[in-house]
Every structure is written in C-alpha cells, then in structure tokens.
Amino acid sequence: MPIPVPTKTEDQVVIHYTQLWFSETSWSADRFASELLVPLLWDLGLDEAVQAATAVEYENWKRAKGVQVGRVIRGTQKFPLAWKWAWIACLPEKYRQPCRQELLAIAGVMDIPLPSVSGTSSVANLSRLTLEFSQVLNASAPAQDGKYDEHDSKELTWVYIDELVDLVEAAVCELQAVTTGTGHHGRRRRIAELTGMLRANR
Numbered sequence: 001m002p003i004p005v006p007t008k009t010e011d012q013v014v015i016h017y018t019q020l021w022f023s024e025t026s027w028s029a030d031r032f033a034s035e036l037l038v039p040l041l042w043d044l045g046l047d048e049a050v051q052a053a054t055a056v057e058y059e060n061w062k063r064a065k066g067v068q069v070g071r072v073i074r075g076t077q078k079f080p081l082a083w084k085w086a087w088i089a090c091l092p093e094k095y096r097q098p099c100r101q102e103l104l105a106i107a108g109v110m111d112i113p114l115p116s117v118s119g120t121s122s123v124a125n126l127s128r129l130t131l132e133f134s135q136v137l138n139a140s141a142p143a144q145d146g147k148y149d150e151h152d153s154k155e156l157t158w159v160y161i162d163e164l165v166d167l168v169e170a171a172v173c174e175l176q177a178v179t180t181g182t183g184h185h186g187r188r189r190r191i192a193e194l195t196g197m198l199r200a201n202r
Contacts, residue, residue: 010103011079014087017099018073021091033069036090037083038062046082101166122181129174132167139163 022028040046042062071077088099139160142152179185 008106010084010106013099013102014079014084015073017091017095021095029070029073030066032090033066034062037069037087038065040086040090041065041083044086046086122177124177125174128170132170136163136167
C-alpha cells in the first residue's frame with residue numbers, strides 16, 4: 001500500500017491517485033476525460049448542462065467538460081462533489097482501492113463492503129489475505145524489538161498501523177464471504193459481532 005498522502009480533503013486524495021496513475025502509465029488528463037470520465041458523466045446525467053439534443057451540441061459539451069477536468073486536475077477549479085464517485089469508478093483498481101480506503105478513513109469507517117444476499121456462494125479471496133499479511137510483516141519495524149514506545153519512528157509506525165488496518169479489513173471481508181457463502185458462522189463470530197468489527201462501515 002502506498003504511504004498515505006499528507007492531505008485531508010477528499011478532492012486532494014482523488015487528484016493524488018489520479019495523478020499517480022498518469023505518472024506511472026501512458027494515460028493523460030485529456031485521455032482520461034475524453035475516454036472515461038466525461039462519457040460516464042453523460043450516461044449518469046451528473047451535470048446540469050446535459051441538455052444536448054444533437055451530436056454537435058454533445059461534442060461541444062464534451063469538449064467543455066474535458067477542459068473543466070483538466071482545470072480540476074491542475075487545481076485551478078474546484079472539484080465538483082457530484083463527480084466524486086464517478087471519477088473514482090474510472091480509476092484502475094490499483095489506484096481505486098487505496099483511494100477509496102483513504103476517503104473512507106477520512107469519514108472514519110473501514111473499507112468493508114456489505115455482504116451479498118443475492119447468491120448462494122461468495123468469492124474467496126485468500127490471495128488478498130496473504131498479500132496483506134506479508135505487507136504487515138514488511139512494515140513491522142516498530143514491532144521488531146518486541147515493544148512499542150516513543151522511540152519508534154512516527155513515519156514507520158503510521159505505515160505499520162495502516163497495513164494492520166488493511167489486514168483487518170481483508171480478514172473481515174473474508175469472514176463475511178465465508179459465512180455468507182456457506183451459511184456457517186463458527187463459534188466465535190458472535191464475539192466479532194459484539195465488538196462491532198462486523199459493523200465497521202454501517
């Protein structure tokens with residue numbers, strides 16, 4: 001998981017991960033706007049100016065929105081709140097997941113989706129558990145001497161704590177998946193329910 005950006009506003013988090021994506025790939029603000037975000041805004045009707053009746057009017061609107069997206073990314077225009085989740089949905093999973101996690105952290109909740117009730121099985125994601133556990137071990141410098149105290153690096157401790165939270169989220173998601181899919185709850189699930197772990201995002 002990337003080290004958290006030193007910002008606290010939601011728009012700064014979203015722009016950070018968008019720019020990180022552009023810096024690591026061949027994508028650009030223009031391509032992002034024209035191929036992904038602006039068509040999605042049109043489809044969802046998330047703009048008061050979506051009144052175009054002809055192809056020419058649509059292209060003019062699309063061009064204007066592309067300019068606006070560029071200004072938002074450069075910080076010369078405010079991020080429209082109505083665009084937030086559409087914008088995040090356009091990010092690749094590699095950038096969308098940490099972006100979502102940081103936004104939910106700002107809101108004070110964990111990134112634990114509600115369990116599905118529409119099917120008879122759930123997808124297992126043991127690989128995520130393994131990955132998150134390995135990242136906890138990699139970031140475990142504050143625990144290596146067997147104690148936590150004021151001598152531990154603040155930066156390393158923050159990373160370690162964030163990785164532990166990621167592991168908890170992954171474990172709770174897997175717990176929900178296995179109980180939903182199998183119908184079995186185990187003997188200790190009630191303890192988790194009583195401590196509020198399974199209601200972390202409700």
